[in-house]
Each structure stands twice: as structure tokens, then as C-alpha cells.
Amino acid sequence: MAIRKATQKAQVIEKLATFVPAGERYITTVHAETGPSPWLNSLFDQVPLLGIIISLTRQFYFFTLTDQAVIVNSANRFTNRPGDVVVVYHRNQVPGSRVNRAGLWSKFYFQFPNRAKPVRLNVHRYWRTEMDQLVAVFPQEGATGMDQATPTAEIAPPRASS
Numbered sequence: 775m776a777i778r779k780a781t782q783k784a785q786v787i788e789k790l791a792t793f794v795p796a797g798e799r800y801i802t803t804v805h806a807e808t809g810p811s812p813w814l815n816s817l818f819d820q821v822p823l824l825g826i827i828i829s830l831t832r833q834f835y836f837f838t839l840t841d842q843a844v845i846v847n848s849a850n851r852f853t854n855r856p857g858d859v860v861v862v863y864h865r866n867q868v869p870g871s872r873v874n875r876a877g878l879w880s881k882f883y884f885q886f887p888n889r890a891k892p893v894r895l896n897v898h899r900y901w902r903t904e905m906d907q908l909v910a911v912f913p914q915e916g917a918t919g920m921d922q923a924t925p926t927a928e929i930a931p932p933r934a935s936s
Contacts, residue, residue, distance in 0.1 A: 779900065782854060786836045789856040790845060801839040802907040805849065806895035808833045812879050835860070835895070837884075839908050844868045846884075861887055870912035875902070882909055 783803045794800075809832040818825040834849035836856050842865055848857035863869065869885035871892060878899050883892035897905045 782836075782856075786838055786847070786856045789847065790838060790859070793845070793859055794840060794843075798843075799841045801841070802904040803839075804837045804897060804901050804904045804908050805854075806835050806837060806882075806897045806901075808835075808893055808895060810894075811881070812896055812898075837908055839865070839911065841865070844908070844911065846886075865911055868911050868913075870909060873909045873912065875906075880905060882912070 782805065786803045787800055790800075809828060814828075818828045832851070834851060834854070836847050836849050838845045838847070844863045844865060845859060846861050846863075847859045849855065850857055869892070871883050871885075873882040874880060880897045880899070880902060882895055882897070882905075884895055885892045
């Protein structure tokens with residue numbers, strides 16, 4: 775199980791090596807998780823089984839920014855190893871919005887192609903520098919054409935992490 779950020783990034787790049795064209799430059803990789811704010815975990819744990827249920831409903835992703843695209847792949851819930859590629863967006867069409875940079879857990883919303891509305895993604899402070907690089911390619915708030923973003927390559931939704 776990779777704990778260090780550099781090891782996690784290396785695993786993601788290794789996983790994407792067959793998917794990304796030769797010569798493509800990796801700019802950054804960010805780890806994010808879905809669901810309510812992780813701050814609430816301490817409250818959820820006070821109610822029997824609720825904390826476990828919330829934890830099991832969270833999904834984990836790696837967002838990788840390259841010269842030409844943003845590649846999203848799943849992350850294993852227990853080992854944090856990168857999984858299958860979920861979707862790829864051209865760098866100029868990334869459907870990210872509503873960025874909230876906070877002290878410990880920042881968040882942004884991302885429109886996955888198989889979802890009706892944007893998904894909230896939480897990013898720990900550990901990944902803040904990388905998150906700043908990623909959200910820099912999001913459309914400016916209030917910009918039009920957000921609903922016209924189409925994936926460069928849509929891959930089947932990830933299997934449930936185990």
C-alpha cells in the first residue's frame with residue numbers, strides 16, 4: 775500500500791503508461807474522494823454502523839493532468855492503488871466547477887458522463903498544490919459551454935473497489 779505521494783504518483787503514471795501517447799508530459803496527479811466532508815466522519819462514527827456505511831459508499835479517484843488531457847482513474851479503497859481509467863477529457867473541456875479551497879479538506883465538483891449531476895470530490899491538504907494545478911484548467915466560474923464538455927474517451931464505470 776503506497777502511502778507517500780511520490781509513490782502514489784509513480785503508480786498512477788505506471789498504470790497510465792499504456793493509455794497515454796508517447797511523449798505526453800504528466801503535469802500533476804491528485805487524489806480525491808467522493809461523499810460528504812470527511813470532517814463528518816467523527817460524527818458518523820458515533821451512530822452504530824453509519825460510519826461504516828458512509829465509508830463504504832465513498833469512491834476514490836486519481837485525476838491526472840497532462841499536456842493535452844485530464845485522465846480520471848479509480849483508486850482502490852484499501853490499497854489506494856490506481857485502477858481502471860474512468861474517463862478522459864481534453865484539457866480545454868474539463869467539467870470541473872465550484873472549487874472551495876479550505877484549510878484541511880478542499881472540494882470541487884466534477885461532472886462524470888454517467889451521472890445526472892456533478893459529484894462532490896474532497897481533496898486533503900496533502901494534495902493541495904496538485905489540486906491548484908488541476909483546477910487551473912477548469913472553466914472560469916460563470917463561463918458558458920460547461921454542459922457541452924464531452925469526454926475524449928469514455929470508459930465503463932469502475933468496478934466496486936474492494
